Amino acid sequence: MKVSKAQNMRNIDRRAMEKYKIPGIVLMENAAWALFKRIKDKEVKRVVVVCGVGNNGGDGFALSRLLMINGYDVSVYLFGDEDKIKGDARINYEILLNMGVLIKKELEDLKQELKYSDVAVDALFGTGLDREVEGIHKEVIEAINLFSKYTISVDIPSGINSDTGLKMGCAVLANETVTFGTAKLGLLINDGREHSGTIYIDNISIPKACIDEEGLKITTNYSEFPKSLLKKRHFDVNKGSCGKVAVIGGCFNMSGAVTLSLKAALRTGSGLVTGVVQRSIVDRIASFLPEATYRICNEKDGYLLFTTRELDEIMQSYDAVAVGVGIGRSNHITSVISYLLEKSTKPLIIDADGLNMLCSIKARLKTKKCQVVLTPHPGEFSRLTGLDVDYINKNRVDVAVNFAKEYGCILLLKGASTVVTDGDRVYINTTGNPGMATGGSGDVLTGVILSLIGQGYTPYDAALLGAYLHGCAGDFAYKKYGNGLVASDIIEYIGQAML
Numbered sequence: 001m002k003v004s005k006a007q008n009m010r011n012i013d014r015r016a017m018e019k020y021k022i023p024g025i026v027l028m029e030n031a032a033w034a035l036f037k038r039i040k041d042k043e044v045k046r047v048v049v050v051c052g053v054g055n056n057g058g059d060g061f062a063l064s065r066l067l068m069i070n071g072y073d074v075s076v077y078l079f080g081d082e083d084k085i086k087g088d089a090r091i092n093y094e095i096l097l098n099m100g101v102l103i104k105k106e107l108e109d110l111k112q113e114l115k116y117s118d119v120a121v122d123a124l125f126g127t128g129l130d131r132e133v134e135g136i137h138k139e140v141i142e143a144i145n146l147f148s149k150y151t152i153s154v155d156i157p158s159g160i161n162s163d164t165g166l167k168m169g170c171a172v173l174a175n176e177t178v179t180f181g182t183a184k185l186g187l188l189i190n191d192g193r194e195h196s197g198t199i200y201i202d203n204i205s206i207p208k209a210c211i212d213e214e215g216l217k218i219t220t221n222y223s224e225f226p227k228s229l230l231k232k233r234h235f236d237v238n239k240g241s242c243g244k245v246a247v248i249g250g251c252f253n254m255s256g257a258v259t260l261s262l263k264a265a266l267r268t269g270s271g272l273v274t275g276v277v278q279r280s281i282v283d284r285i286a287s288f289l290p291e292a293t294y295r296i297c298n299e300k301d302g303y304l305l306f307t308t309r310e311l312d313e314i315m316q317s318y319d320a321v322a323v324g325v326g327i328g329r330s331n332h333i334t335s336v337i338s339y340l341l342e343k344s345t346k347p348l349i350i351d352a353d354g355l356n357m358l359c360s361i362k363a364r365l366k367t368k369k370c371q372v373v374l375t376p377h378p379g380e381f382s383r384l385t386g387l388d389v390d391y392i393n394k395n396r397v398d399v400a401v402n403f404a405k406e407y408g409c410i411l412l413l414k415g416a417s418t419v420v421t422d423g424d425r426v427y428i429n430t431t432g433n434p435g436m437a438t439g440g441s442g443d444v445l446t447g448v449i450l451s452l453i454g455q456g457y458t459p460y461d462a463a464l465l466g467a468y469l470h471g472c473a474g475d476f477a478y479k480k481y482g483n484g485l486v487a488s489d490i491i492e493y494i495g496q497a498m499l
């Protein structure tokens with residue numbers, strides 16, 4: 001599913017009307033029908049529609065007409081200067097007036113009606129929100145959030161900036177959002193992720209070609225995507241043809257991370273999974289995971305110790321290698337990562353302390369011979385870039401794209417909405433839940449992505465599909481354990497997420 005910013009959507013709208021000759025009023029009518037379908041699916045009678053003076057409000061006026069004609073008990077509210085209503089919104093506004101509909105304007109009346117309504121429709125602001133919400137509009141949004149039993153936002157929750165996803169003063173907290181044409185970036189990131197509720201996208205009869213001509217580079221999970229990327233496994237496979245992957249990690253006091261990554265790779269369908277670990281922890285790991293094989297390495301002061309010959313052998317033996325989970329911080333690990341970046345021709349995933357050790361040698365990324373996937377959380381990314389965590393979180397897509405472009409890598413920036421980018425394409429993942437903020441969750445994700453690369457997915461597809469499956473598995477685990485879910489619960493549901 002493609003994702004647009006406000007300007008993209010305006011371009012698409014204009015192209016639909018000018019090049020494809022689809023009148024704006026038809027788009028608005030289709031938007032109203034898309035909203036009507038969502039209400040029709042529910043057992044409700046009383047609907048309050050709260051309109052602004054723009055085309056978002058126009059959608060609300062058109063919806064109100066459809067509801068009334070179909071027997072619903074509808075109250076229509078308008079907040080803003082009615083003289084400002086123009087174009088298609090004006091047409092739908094005047095139709096209601098001609099039908100003798102009373103357009104209400106009192107905040108106190110709205111509060112009372114919200115208490116007794118089944119559904120509130122938020123048609124105050126859409127992609128035209130261009131400044132902080134204040135005054136009566138702020139009071140209306142607060143009233144909706146306080147008194148509405150179930151809120152449907154039109155196109156985007158009013159108060160959410162459609163490009164940044166940030167709240168502009170205040171914003172409607174919707175149970176669901178019905179958006180038109182494409183997903184809006186602001187629905188997927190920052191405050192927009194939480195304020196949108198469940199997102200439904202309706203094409204409102206905009207031709208796919210009209211959207212494609214916009215050349216949108218951002219996608220998100222919706223309907224069958226990205227699950228449709230999953231390859232069907234043929235019967236005549238053997239463990240050698242489902243990917244041979246290795247995890248380099250662990251240290252004297254951290255063996256669980258490697259165990260989680262290895263098991264996640266197996267649960268994602270890898271044929272042969274090897275833990276490259278030091279002698280002092282191999283028994284501990286193998287006792288939990290007899291299905292993996294192990295390459296035992298030397299250690300010094302509790303941390304892994306390699307010769308270049310051993311590293312050469314590792315790079316020749318596997319289809320993909322993940323380095324960093326539970327590996328701890330030592331100068332030797334920095335030199336190991338530097339060597340791998342210099343010599344490896346196989347895809348590399350660098351995670352956890354591997355990322356922290358990469359900070360001082362990140363220039364090596366520019367001279368590497370292999371494809372590299374980095375999977376930082378905002379804190380690790382802050383150390384990698386020197387950017388402030390708050391700035392990173394408010395500019396997730398831009399900072400991720402810029403870094404991936406500069407260093408020629410695939411970047412998976414974790415967070416509530418994980419961003420995956422190769423510096424050109426962007427995928428925003430909205431599966432997952434707050435319960436997954438638990439130790440080891442990132443190690444599981446590394447194992448999933450590693451396995452997918454080993455099974456032949458490109459590193460970019462493996463990263464976006466891995467983020468999606470990891471989140472889906474986490475959502476299954478959340479249903480059973482809530483915020484008490486632990487990383488190994490996520491592993492147990494990976495298979496189900498892939499079905």
Ligand SMILES: NC(=O)C1=CN([C@@H]2O[C@H](COP(=O)(O)OP(=O)(O)OC[C@H]3O[C@@H](n4cnc5c(N)ncnc54)[C@H](O)[C@@H]3O)[C@@H](O)[C@H]2O)[C@H](O)CC1
Pocket residue numbers: 009013027028031052053054055056057058059084124125126127128129130131132133134137154155156180181204
């Ligand atoms: N293809 C589509 O996506 C379609 C979208 N439609 C709907 O059109 C809106 C966008 O309409 P637009 O008129 O551009 O903007 P809004 O309705 O969001 O409102 C802008 C309106 O509000 C004023 N305003 C902006 N910010 C504030 C503020 N903080 N306080 C007060 N007033 C504010 C601004 O001055 C304007 O007057 C889109 O979201 C869809 O819902 C089409 O209907 C169908 C096709």
Ligand SMILES: [K+]
Pocket residue numbers: 056122123124125126153154155156157158
């Ligand atoms: K809205």
